[in-house]
Amino acid sequence: MSNRANFLEPTKQALAKRAGNSCSFPGCDAITEGPSSESDSSVSKTGMACHIYAAANGPSARRVNLQLSDAQLSEISNGIWMCYSHGKLIDTDEATYTVEQLKTWKVISELRARLWQQLGKRIELPPESFKCIPLPETKIGFESLGQENILIGEAISRACVSQVWGKPESQAIRDTLIELTRNAFGHGKASCLSIQIKPKSIVLTDDGTKYDPIKIFTENHQGGGFHSIDELVNNHAGSVYFSFHNDGNKNNYIFSIVSSPNDIKELTPCHIEIPREYYWEEGVKFEVAEFCDTVYVIFPDFFALSDALKLPVLIEEHLPKGKDYVFVGVDLSQRAIEIIESRVENIKILNYRD
Incomplete structure (x- = not known):
C-alpha cells in the first residue's frame, strides 16, 4: 500500500484546467493535452499534477511539511x-x-490562463499583468568563479524575474549580476559572495574591496562590466532601481523594479522629497546620509514650468554638494523636461506616469 498522499482524479483535472492545460514551469508553457493519432476520439495527455510539499516523507524528500496531514x-x-x-x-x-x-509558478500560470481566456488567445503577457506578484525568496552563494553564469541564470529564471519584472529588465539584471560577481572575485579579491532574491528586490553582497560600479564610466577600458552597467543605467533607469553602498565590510548592490516615486522611497533612504511649501523657501538645506553617493530628488506633484526654470537654484543653494542626483517626477510635461535639460548639464530625470 502506498504511503504517498496522492491526488484524486478530479483534483488533477482541476489543476490542469486552472493552468490552461499548460505547463507551469517558467518559460515552458507547453500544451499538455491534444488529439492523438490513435483514433478519431483519442486524446494525448502529456501533463502531470505535482506536489508542492512532498507527498511522502522519504529519504530524498526536501519539500517536506510535517504539519500537513495526508488529506x-x-x-x-x-x-x-x-x-x-x-x-x-x-x-x-x-x-x-x-x-x-x-507557489509563485502556480500563481503566475493560473493568472496567465485567466487572462488568456479573457483575451480569447494565447499571447506573451506584459509584466504589468504580474506586477503584484512577489518574487519567491532564494539565496545562492559563491566562494569562487566557474559556475556563475549557470547558477545566476537559473536562479533568475526559477524566480520568474522575466515574467514579473519584464524580459529586457531581467536580462539586464542577470548580465550585471554576472559581471559584478566576476569583478568581485577577479579584481576585488572577495572570498565570498551571495545573491539573495527577495519579494521586491535582488541583493548582491560581497566581501571584496570597495567598488562603486557607476565609476566605471570614468574608466578607459570598456569591458563586460562597463556594457552591463551602461545597459542597466542608461536603457532601464526608468524601470530598474540600481544602487550601491559599502557598509564598511561589504559591497551591497540592490536591484528592484520601480513604477512610482513611492517605490523609490520604500527602497532607499538616499532620497530627498521636496514638499511644495518648502520648495523655494530661502535658507532651507536638505540633508541626506553621508554614505549616499546617488540621491533621488522627488519633485512635488504638478511640477510646473516656472519650477523647472528655477531648478538650478534648488541644486546650487538647497542640495548637499558632491552627490550624484537623479530627479524624479510624475507626469512631467515634455516642455518641463526640455527646460530642465537645457539648464542643467548631464541631468538624470525619471518621469513616471500618473
Whole structure:
C-alpha cells in the first residue's frame, strides 16, 4: 500500500484546467493535452499534477511539511500542473525547486490562463499583468568563479524575474549580476559572495574591496562590466532601481523594479522629497546620509514650468554638494523636461506616469 498522499482524479483535472492545460514551469508553457493519432476520439495527455510539499516523507524528500496531514497534502492547494518533462525534474530535485518557487509558478500560470481566456488567445503577457506578484525568496552563494553564469541564470529564471519584472529588465539584471560577481572575485579579491532574491528586490553582497560600479564610466577600458552597467543605467533607469553602498565590510548592490516615486522611497533612504511649501523657501538645506553617493530628488506633484526654470537654484543653494542626483517626477510635461535639460548639464530625470 502506498504511503504517498496522492491526488484524486478530479483534483488533477482541476489543476490542469486552472493552468490552461499548460505547463507551469517558467518559460515552458507547453500544451499538455491534444488529439492523438490513435483514433478519431483519442486524446494525448502529456501533463502531470505535482506536489508542492512532498507527498511522502522519504529519504530524498526536501519539500517536506510535517504539519500537513495526508488529506492536506492531497488538496488542490498543494498541487501544481506541469508537463511530464518538467514534472519529473521538480519531483527529483526538491532541493533546487523550492516551495516558494513552485507557489509563485502556480500563481503566475493560473493568472496567465485567466487572462488568456479573457483575451480569447494565447499571447506573451506584459509584466504589468504580474506586477503584484512577489518574487519567491532564494539565496545562492559563491566562494569562487566557474559556475556563475549557470547558477545566476537559473536562479533568475526559477524566480520568474522575466515574467514579473519584464524580459529586457531581467536580462539586464542577470548580465550585471554576472559581471559584478566576476569583478568581485577577479579584481576585488572577495572570498565570498551571495545573491539573495527577495519579494521586491535582488541583493548582491560581497566581501571584496570597495567598488562603486557607476565609476566605471570614468574608466578607459570598456569591458563586460562597463556594457552591463551602461545597459542597466542608461536603457532601464526608468524601470530598474540600481544602487550601491559599502557598509564598511561589504559591497551591497540592490536591484528592484520601480513604477512610482513611492517605490523609490520604500527602497532607499538616499532620497530627498521636496514638499511644495518648502520648495523655494530661502535658507532651507536638505540633508541626506553621508554614505549616499546617488540621491533621488522627488519633485512635488504638478511640477510646473516656472519650477523647472528655477531648478538650478534648488541644486546650487538647497542640495548637499558632491552627490550624484537623479530627479524624479510624475507626469512631467515634455516642455518641463526640455527646460530642465537645457539648464542643467548631464541631468538624470525619471518621469513616471500618473
